[in-house]
Amino acid sequence: xxxxxxxxxILFVPIGCELSHKKPDNLIDKKQMENIIxxxxxxxxxxxxxxxxxxxxxxxxxxxxxxSVDSIQFYESEIYYSKRPRxxxxxxSNVKKRILxxxxxxxxx
Numbered sequence: 701x702x703x704x705x706x707x708x709x710i711l712f713v714p715i716g717c718e719l720s721h722k723k724p725d726n727l728i729d730k731k732q733m734e735n736i737i738x739x740x741x742x743x744x745x746x747x748x749x750x751x752x753x754x755x756x757x758x759x760x761x762x763x764x765x766x767x768s769v770d771s772i773q774f775y776e777s778e779i780y781y782s783k784r785p786r787x788x789x790x791x792x793s794n795v796k797k798r799i800l801x802x803x804x805x806x807x808x809x
Contacts (some may be wrong), residue, residue, distance in 0.1 A: 713764070723780060724773075724776040724777060724780055726773045726776070726777075727777050727780060728767075728769055728773060728774065728777040730781070730787060730790065730791055731783065732767060732769075733777055733778070733791050733794055734794045734798075735767065736763055736764075736767050736769070736774065736789050737792070737795050738792065738795045738798050738799070739763045739766070740760055740763050740796065741799065742799075742802075743760070743762070743763060
């Protein structure tokens with residue numbers, strides 16, 4: 701019985717791994733992902749700091765509409781890139797760099 705389970709695991713694990721790394725049909729390209737993530741982080745920081753009144757809080761849906769994507773497409777793309785560490789690191793490094801540049805441009809030295 702243990703041999704049968706072991707053989708089944710050997711047969712099905714590679715199939716499952718291959719399916720999880722499949723490129724989504726509606727993958728958002730890296731530059732657009734960077735732009736979306738940047739805008740979402742800025743929007744979330746505005747909402748978190750209560751710079752807008754509670755009745756005027758804008759959600760992520762506004763960002764998705766701006767870039768003509770939906771939340772499922774964004775989620776699938778995020779999962780796809782998170783399984784590719786170099787691409788994921790590149791996207792988030794660029795976002796971090798843009799945020800730091802924005803902060804530097806706003807500083808009053």
